[in-house]
Amino acid sequence: MAHSAWPEWIYVGVVIALMCWVGAEAWEAERLVEHYPEDAHVIKVTGQQWFWTFEHEDGTKEIGELHVETGKAYKFEVTSKDVNHSFNIHDYVVLMDAIPGRVNHVWFAPDKAGEHDIQCREYCGLIHYNMRGKLIVEDPSS
Amino acid sequence: MKGVIGLLAVLAVLVVIPVAEYAFAAGDEPGEYLDRRVVIWNLFFRMMTIAFVVGAVVSGTIIWQVWRFRESHPKAKPTPYEGTDW
Numbered sequence: 121m122a123h124s125a126w127p128e129w130i131y132v133g134v135v136i137a138l139m140c141w142v143g144a145e146a147w148e149a150e151r152l153v154e155h156y157p158e159d160a161h162v163i164k165v166t167g168q169q170w171f172w173t174f175e176h177e178d179g180t181k182e183i184g185e186l187h188v189e190t191g192k193a194y195k196f197e198v199t200s201k202d203v204n205h206s207f208n209i210h211d212y213v214v215l216m217d218a219i220p221g222r223v224n225h226v227w228f229a230p231d232k233a234g235e236h237d238i239q240c241r242e243y244c245g246l247i248h249y250n251m252r253g254k255l256i257v258e259d260p261s262s
Numbered sequence: 263m264k265g266v267i268g269l270l271a272v273l274a275v276l277v278v279i280p281v282a283e284y285a286f287a288a289g290d291e292p293g294e295y296l297d298r299r300v301v302i303w304n305l306f307f308r309m310m311t312i313a314f315v316v317g318a319v320v321s322g323t324i325i326w327q328v329w330r331f332r333e334s335h336p337k338a339k340p341t342p343y344e345g346t347d348w
Contacts, residue, residue, distance in 0.1 A: 142312060149305040155293030193295055213299045229295045 156227035160193035167198070167205030167218035169244060170251040184253045186238065188230055189260045195227040206242035209255050215241060230257040 163186070164175040174182045188194055198207045200218040208215045209228070216226040238253030332338065 145308060149301050152296060152301050153298050157293050157295055213302055228298060
């Protein structure tokens with residue numbers, strides 16, 4: 121039985137348009153989130169059973185605590201010394217796998233002074249639950 | 263013919279998408295300061311809006327079809343497959 125096919129074509133067109141739109145939006149968000157600012161400070165983040173080590177650009181190292189300042193961007197170079205970990209600052213939606221032999225990047229720009237939890241988000245052994253750290257965001261000193 | 267179209271479709275997925283991603287990465291201009299929480303939440307919000315609207319339209323269409331084309335609907339007509347002895 122012959123019938124008009126235009127409703128089908130409209131349906132297909134709407135679905136394709138929606139998929140394009142969803143893809144473009146997601147792509148744009150990913151681009152915005154992944155491109156770090158030029159003046160971002162680099163912090164090397166190393167995970168190992170069961171603590172985090174942070175190394176600032178000037179060579180200063182911190183263990184289990186990370187001090188940063190508001191109004192600056194920070195680019196984390198995340199790696200691991202033993203097994204897979206995952207570096208997470210929940211309050212700032214920072215989440216990146218720490219993989220041995222690989223350096224992954226993620227960046228953020230804190231906007232308010234305060235203290236936030238850092239937590240490993242990849243099960244990494246017996247004391248994974250306590251592989252925590254503290255992010256301390258301070259106002260610029262001078 | 264169908265095989266060729268299928269092959270082209272597979273090639274498009276294998277070649278076009280990586281090339282597009284590569285082209286996208288090529289514009290490696292420095293990013294702007296932004297609050298990733300806001301960007302990610304906005305994306306989530308828009309995607310959820312679309313998901314719920316599409317979900318409502320699709321389920322509404324199915325419900326309407328089941329209601330309209332039930333055997334006991336006043337305007338129901340037999341299909342050729344059901345014979346003409348109605």
